[in-house]
Amino acid sequence: MWKRSTLKKTARKHVKAGYWRMISVCFLIATLTASYPLATTFFSQHTLTAQYQTKSAYMPEDSNSEVLNDTIEYISDDAGTEEALDSYSFRIADILIDLYTNASSAVFSALRAFNSLLLDPLSYSTLFLIIGVFLSFGYQFFISNLLLVGEARFFLEIRNYPQTRINKIFYLYKLRFIFKPAWVMFCRSLFQLLWNFTIIGGIIKHYEYSMIPFILSENPAVGRKNAFYLSKQLTHQHKWKLFLLDLSFLGWKCLSILTLGFLDILFVNPYVIGTKAELYMTLRRNYVLLRSPCYEKLNDPALEHVLSEDELLISKALYDDSQGPYTKIAYFAPAQYPAFLYSIQPPEYAVKAPLKIQQKYSFMSLYFLFFAFSVFGWLLEVGISLLRDGTFTSRSLLTGPWIPLYGLCGICILIVMRKLSAKPVFVFLLIMGMYSLLEYAVNWITEFGLHIRLWNYSSYLLNINGRIYMGGTVAFALLGCAFFYSLAPRWNRLFLKLTRKKRIWLCILLTVLFAADILFSIFTF
Structure with a gap:
């Protein structure tokens, strides 16, 4: 048997030991998946007056509550529907919807496409939104669900291995073992969705399926049948206690709502997930000791027993x-x-030499990476705009496929952060500050110098004069870390494989195209 107090006490000890690593992992999971929407509310929440603002410049996509309200209006024949949606009670419901749902959710992507289909079924916007629905489901299947397994793996390891790396959440991709755990997690989501229609059955199955990510993190080769069976057996006669365990975190969740999810990132999520990892290991230990059916599928004793140096040498x-x-x-x-x-x-073929993060980039490499990151940023923003909003939107003054702001920030990151690579949290915060200053400066210059407002964030909380907002800086900081730790070293490795003559001609070609684009944009302005 197990006690809530013991599990929570042990979890607090592990959170204290690996605090910044756990915060980083939970923040990444909250940002990259739709699992913990409350944790990112404080920097992405729409204001309640957003829907009444004039959209003179590009504004971010509608909030989930606005999308749902639009759907209700389209399918309802009641003339009083619009007035009801504007009532105080529905405003409160809107806040709760935005707090506990994520804009990247496949469900809300489908609603956006449905609304567009009703309004204009033959438009390109509708086509892109429909494509976006399929991509959202693909993202959930191949990325979100696998990252949840990686998160479970991280928390299982850090219990006994305090130097567990943050990139452990991507371990299934490194193993090139994707399809089987992705299929099991998809079945879990699908079955849970179907059971939710029965309400009571949905609650019961929520706890019955709760151990599946941890089981897969220990042994991704477990098939669907065995994964569901093991989770059912591990939680047998424990579902009420699991419910009480969740209930014991209610006070923390209320405090987290008052801070718009800020407390979720700083403490609540690591605390809750750490407690559930302790619970899994407790249930697993009892199950293995009893030699219960299929116990051999739980085949990673190193999670429980830390090998000595002699044992490691023998192994x-x-x-x-x-x-x-x-x-x-x-x-x-x-x-x-x-x-x-x-x-x-x-x-x-997947085992390669580690990337040289602290390498000193040559002038030619930096020059090439400026263009590479500029093009990458343009493709990323235009792709997200097409698939989420069904519109072709670029915040670049240039006609060509690049956003120089990305390239400029990328070069600054490579130069300034080179000696700070061992401190990823510090690097993340510095990138946030650097990007905020540069983006604010660019928007201010274009607004007052050229009388053009490239980007309007006034519909979001935590924005400064509509020129920057917390969500954008956090998103770019994550992208900047990916550029610094992964993309730039890999792109530079490919660039250096070219002969010196080819590298020079490539840089000349990029310069000519960039200069021509500047001239063309000036004359057509």
Whole structure:
């Protein structure tokens, strides 16, 4: 048996030991998935007056509550529907909807497409929104659900390995083991959705399925049938206690709502998920000790027992005989899980030399990366605009496919952050500040110098004069970290594979195209 107080006490101890790592992981999961929408509310929540503002410049997409209200109006024949939606009670409901739903949710993507289909079924906007629905479901299938498994893996490891890396949430991609856990998680979401229509059955199944991400994180090779069976067995006769465990966090959730989700990121999410990881390990330990059916599927004893140095050396010597991909590169990182002992190993082509994050980029490399990140930023923003809003929107004054603001920020990141790579949280905060200053300056210059407002964030909370807002700076900071730690080293590696002559001609070509675009934009302004 287990006690809530014991689990929560142990979880608080682990949160204290790995505080910044846990915060970073929970923040990434909240940002990259639709699982914890409350945690990002404080920097992305629409104001209640957003729908009445004049859209003289591009404004962010409608909030989820506005999308739902539009759907109700379109399918309702009652003349009083619009007045009812403007009532105080519906305003409160709008706030709750925006607090507990995510704009990237596949459900709300489908509602946006449905609304557009009713208004203008033959438009390109509707077509792009329909495509966006399929991409949203694909994102949930191949990314969101797998990241939840990665999050579970991180919290299981950090209990005994305090130096567990943040990138552990991407471990299934590194293993190139994607489809089986993605299918199991999809079935979990689908079955849960169907059971939710029965209300009581949905609550029961929520707790019955709650251990599936942890089971997959321990052994991704578990099939759908065994994953559901093990989760059912682990939670058997514990569902009421699981409900009471969730209820015990109600006070923290109320405080989190008062801070618009800020407290969720700083403490509540790591605390809750850490407690559930402790619960899984407790239930798992009892299940394995009893040799219950299918217990052999829970096959990662290193989560429970930390091997000594001698045990690691013996295991390494035995592993060398297997000629696996980690044979030559396995090492014993202090306070980190011995990955070469994991039950699933990546294919040899996936095991590559680590990226050189602290490398010093040459002038030609920086020049190339300026254009590469500018084009990448344009493609990203235009793609999101097309698929989410069904509109082709670019905040670049240039005609060509680049946003120089991205390139400028990228170069500043590579120059300033080179010696700070060991402090990712500090790098993230610095990128937020750097991007905020540059974006505010660019918007101010274009607004007062050229009388053009490129971007209007006035419909969001935590914005400054509509020129910058917290959500945008946080999103770019995440993208900037990805550029600094992953994209730039990889792009530079590919760039350096070219001969010096080809690199020079490539830079010349990019310069000519960029200069021509500037001249064309000036004459057509």
